[in-house]
Amino acid sequence: MIHQFLNNGYHIVLDVNSGSVHVVDPVVYDAVAVVSELVPELDRPEKLADEVKVEVRSRLAGRYPLDDVEEALEDIQELIDLEQLLTKDIYKDFVMDFKRRKTVVKALCLHIAHDCNLACKYCFAEEGEYHGRRALMSYEVGKKALDFLIANSGSREHLEVDFFGGEPLMNWDVVKRLVEYGRSKEAEFHKKFRFTLTTNGVLLNDEVMEFCNREMSNVVLSLDGRPEVNDKMRPFRNGKGSYELIVPKFQKFAELRDQNNYYVRGTFTRHNLDFAADVLHYADLGFKQMSMEPVVAPPEEDYAIREEDIPQILEEYDKLALEYIKRKKEGRGFNFFHFMLDLNAGPCVAKRLAGCGSGTEYLAVTPWGDLYPCHQFVGNEKFLLGNVDTGVVNTEIRDEFKMCNVYAKDKCKDCFARFYCSGGCAANAYNFSDSITGAYEIGCEMQKKRIECAIMIKAALADDEA
Template sequence: MVHRYKNNGYNIVLDVNSGAVHVVDDIVYDVIPYLEQDGETPASIRDSLAGKYPEEEIKAAMDECQELKENGLLFTEDRYRPAIEDFKKRPTVVKALCLHIAHDCNLACQYCFAEEGEYHGRRALMSFEVGKKALDFLIANSGSRRNLEVDFFGGEPLMNWQVVKDLVRYGREQEKIHNKNFRFTLTTNGVLLNDEVMEFCNREMGNVVLSLDGRKEVHDKMRPFRNGKGSYDLIVPKFQKFSDSRNQQKYYVRGTFTHYNLDFSEDVLHYADLGFKQVSMEPVVAQPEDDYAIREEDIPKICEEYDKLAKEMIKREKEGRGFNFFHFMIDLSGGPCVYKRLSGCGSGTEYLAVTPWGDFYPCHQFVGNEKFLLGNVDTGIVHTEIQDEFKCCNVYAKEKCQKCFARFYCSGGCAANSYNFHGSINDAYDIGCELERKRVECAIMIKAALADEEKGE
């Protein structure tokens, strides 16, 4: 399978199964679709393109494509599909937990899937004892895996800060006993961020996600306090100080764009102008009846914004003002990750969410849906049939993924979005798929443009 597209003056060809990327001239770009078709011969291809290119150039282009094919860089077969049946039988090894340290929040974000931290239930804070049992479960079910991850999530985790610190301390004690290495992370809205929190995070947290929706008017509209007052002016100086204290590494300023700010590239560039170097901006996922939901008719505008952002990022990189945008960060050197294409996102198997009272769910977006309750910290995983279902959730199980060129970069997308829109974890959220394809195209184009710049130096 091959995907061809034009972006910012580049003719780009992606060989889907190998992950090889080629920037080609017009004639190779035009020859490739003929080579993919059954029944085409060199003579028929020359005849089809005779009015556009000289015969010797057509032949040279076909020879070039044949050489790439022989080297495993074009028209490659998917060698990993046959392995999927054996992969489904793999033992379940848990490597990461999302600890819902607080089902409570001090903001009232309009689009919050967690219902201001309540998750379809009651406000609650996780106790140290529940968190301790969760860490013990992770260690006991991690097999021979040494590196483990724990994300402190909410609601707003800083509303239960002492328990966060106590659990980190406990985790560090257990590392030595069990020969494990914990990587702790934290997601915060910044309202309670202070010097003590920053100092602790800089010492103990491998990554910190800082929630900010971009420009002041955008952020304050969607992320106000419960009294309606905006939170931008309070948190931005804190985030700037925090990101500088981490040397502009190991953090993300993460936002959500909605139907209200389809010009979201301006919000991303606002991040950069504030001095942030690690940024992310996610499309909101909401039901069609929500007034802020992304609609199908919004897709062309959103794609234009990704193109606009990609071009500006190239410009700023050349000027020495570059920054990283999460969705454009693709490693093209090794091809698509084999394990990821087979395992999907890992929710329900390698990755679990834990509620304040110790219940296990496949991920944070399933919390509160009793159909997906797996067990708890006292009983362990009881409903193994749910884990088995998630173990089979991957690009090969999803019909919509079969002809999608981006499938090995998203690994089939979000199971929760699939379920919420189609009632099955093995479907796909269609708007999300369209945007993922565009992001992959932009990410590859950026790599091509910067590589082109290096050649010219």
């Protein structure tokens, strides 16, 4: 499968199955388009057939000199010989191993607090309540969760635990005690915990920062960008904005972490479709690690992103990509999560095909110890998997998630982005299609554009280095 696109003056050819990316001249670009149209994906040629070459010459005649067309055909054949163009899908047979493999849990999202001190208007967790009651996780439940993780992690050494909410700092003492407990078990069970934390910053102070810098591998700091944008969507319950209180704390925290191992993470909505300005606002505040995610909400919400917003959003990603390149070249660059693409190695095969591993390798734990496939399924009893006392007992749902991969999703089969997005978010798919193997199509369009921008950025920065 071949995907071709033009971006920022670059003619880019992506061989989807191999992941090979080629920046080519216009004649090769147009010749590849003809070849990929004429050569079925399942019949990868060793050599280009004579009739294919004749058709390429015919279609490009008058547009390019004949010598250039012949040279383009030679270049295409060389890429085929190197297995970097028109390659076969090597992953299809691998997916059947997914169902047979033993389920190993490697990560937990601990809902340490089903409560929050903000009233974010787009919050899927309903200000921390998750369709239920406000609650704080007890130390005893947290211990059982860590014990469950150790017991179900098999021979895997590295384990991940994210303290999530609501707002985790509302249950800070339990967070600290659980980190201490986890560390006390590492040597005994030959495990190493990677703890992370997501916070809105309201309760962030020097003691929390010092502890996090010692124990937390990564910290996510929630901020939606410019003051007026953030305060519209992330107010306190009395309506007052949160920007003025949290930004100085976040700036100090980022510096204490040497501008690494954190993310300032925002959400953009229909109210700020010019979200590139919010990302650049982060950069202007001095932040180096950032992410900006589209809100996912029912279409009846006034802030929900709608299909008619897509053209403007795609343009905004292009605008952000150009400024991203400019600042990198000027020596004042930053990292934007969706533009960070490793074209040389990238994720393992399982990650490429099944993404985050929700429902199998990654589970969410409620304050009372119930297990769900991920934080976005919490409160939906259909997806209740078990609890920290019984373990996973709803094996039917677990097995459904085990087989949730790009080949199980009709929308993914012919999509160039499938090995980059790994089929997208199962929760979003379920919420918009009633199936975890469905698709959230608005999200798909944004993801495809982000991938194209990320590839173009690699080309532009490599071109500058050359």
